[in-house]
Amino acid sequence: MNKLYKLTTLLLMMLLTVSTVNAQKKTLTLEDAIVKRWSQFYPEHITVQWRPDSKGYYIINEENRIVEVNAKKGTKNIILTLGGLKGSHNDLLNISRLPRYKWITKNKFTFNLENKIYVTDVTTKKSEQTTSWNLEGKHQDVTSDRKQAAYTIDNNLYISIGNEEIQLTNEPNKEIVFGQTVHRNEFGVNKGTYWSPKGTALAFYRNDQTIVTDYPLVDLSTRPATANPIKYPMAGQKSEEVTLKVYNTVSKKTIDIKTEGPKEQYLTNVAWSPNEKSVFIGILNRDQNHLALNEYNAETGEFVKTLFEEKDSKYLSLTHPMEFLPNSSDKFIWRTEKDGFEHVYLYSTDGKQLAQITKGDWVVMDVLGFDRKNQNIFVLGTDNNGMDRQVYRANIKSQKVTKITKESGVYSGVKYDASSNLLFANFTNLTTPNKEVIFDTNGKVIKTILDAKDPLADYKVSPIELNTITAADGKTVLNTRMIKPSNFDATKKYPVIMYVYGGPGVQLLTNRWQGGASLWMQKAAQDGYIIYTVESRGSENRGKDFEQATHLHLGDAEIADQLKGVDSLKTLSYVDANKLAIHGWSFGGFMTTSLMTKAAGTFKVGVAGGPVMDWGLYEIMYTERYMSTPQKNPKGYEKSLLLDKTPLLEGKLLIIHGLIDDVVVPQHSFLFLQNCVSNGVQVDFFTYPGHPHNVRGKDRVHLMKKVLMYIDDNINR
CATH class of the missing domain: 2.40.10 (Thrombin, subunit H)
Structure with a gap:
């Protein structure tokens, strides 16, 4: 009897201790979750x-x-x-x-x-x-010796040598732009100028947008409001015409690189030869399924030769320029997914493939460097069903590939040092906020520089659960993430917010701290929601077949996969299947609206931010890669169209759109609203007048309050 009394007392004390610890945990506010996400909680x-x-x-x-x-x-x-x-x-x-x-x-x-x-x-x-640039200058690009800088003022290009400013172009037509990024930042293009290795020449884009249609955005800050049109080439319409020029700092002359072919082709993957005599350009056709890697004479602009060509039955994703081996003028590496996954290949400048250096059912994310003797190359690549980022060593001669990092998770910010033959990396996984380590080329940790504490340790947050389900094709593995309420009780039933993106070029889920989840999700879980995400087919870093599964029919496989996620939720005793909400932005807004119409009745509430409602209204470069043109793929565009699906809408739907959105232009949402009115369908709408595609800064608190309040107000009706 005495033993039973003592045991009962001990159990009560333990329960009281746990309860006290939970009671002492701080509540995460939405303001803190958003405003302090990258400061206090990073x-x-x-x-x-x-x-x-x-x-x-x-x-x-x-x-x-x-x-x-x-x-x-x-x-x-x-x-x-x-x-x-x-x-x-x-x-x-x-x-x-x-x-x-x-x-x-x-x-x-x-x-x-x-x-x-x-x-x-x-x-x-x-x-x-060593140098400076005009205070009005933008898009600065500096030589490796830091003595020269290129920059733009309005639509023209300038360089500074020391403190001398030289204007390279003097174009009065604002629709012709020099030295800025082209092709709307697709194809790996993220700048408009390319210095030669020694800084004796500058290659730069000329972008003729005179044939591109204007899209009328409105500036409300003036009285009265004024038009602020942007150039926006929509799928199937006329595109920009891009060429490349080279300015020689010694001769002071500018020449045209003589790229031939259709004017609306894409000039990608610009690179210089180490001796500065050649410029290489990946010429990609508008259909985005044929690329020629061409060499041009940097002094005359004349075409020299095509090193090789790549073709694909659907589309190519070639976003990294050639990279010469250290101290080599005739050997370079090239990244391509022609074997199904992006890997590193060794080529010679005569166009001959010498070797496939890396291989396997994983994706090369970054090239980290070569050792001093050019015997090994180090790369960052995926693992664990695309959820991890690991460091690999590949022998260039034997092509033997070794994964040298040991722990499952995400290695990032990796830097290889050939002098010491060591690597530095940040490491994180679900239980490791951040660890910074030095390790050798066999993966042995030499020194742990930092083992960061959990910045959310004192707050009521839930553990992240990563899992998998099977896609709608019955064979493909999909990654999932779940966040349960902080006071989770398996005997209760909880409402669910499914957060969705589902589109190309994005990966939401990784095996890192918080699993890639935004902190507003922890706040919503704290308030009693389960937050659930499915990474459907079509998303990034899972190989070519996974990504191309949606080709010509955006919204089909993705919707089917999200509904498989719903099926999985419904098998869980603690999920209230009558209280499902869905929220997403951009492609996620397209998915949210698609699911609220094409799968009507599945979700009680939806909040679609910046949604694509008609792919015919979206930009050429992105849309035509995945959908071709409306002229060539009318059935695909018709099936994905949401403007005529308004009569199918069930439940409560809130559409949110930035009034000056230059990515998914506001016309998408307004045409959807017009169709709702025409069909007598009730829908809710909110706009952020001063914001483009994403609502950032302090106004993001307002946005997430709007999203969560809308779900709160309607989920229990």
């Missing part, structure tokens, strides 16, 4: 750099000093203090902290202050201002 991290021809890594410590740490021995050496940097140049006397910097040689690093570039020599403790 795991601690340290910026680490390698220094050329050195055995150490470099950090800025709490005393504002650049510190060298021997990676293997752990010994430390102060390289430069804040005071030392201040005294290195008169312009730097008033700086309050060490700036972000980058090593460019063994003894020199560089940094920017406003529109000026400085190089500091740590041996002489002197800094030099």
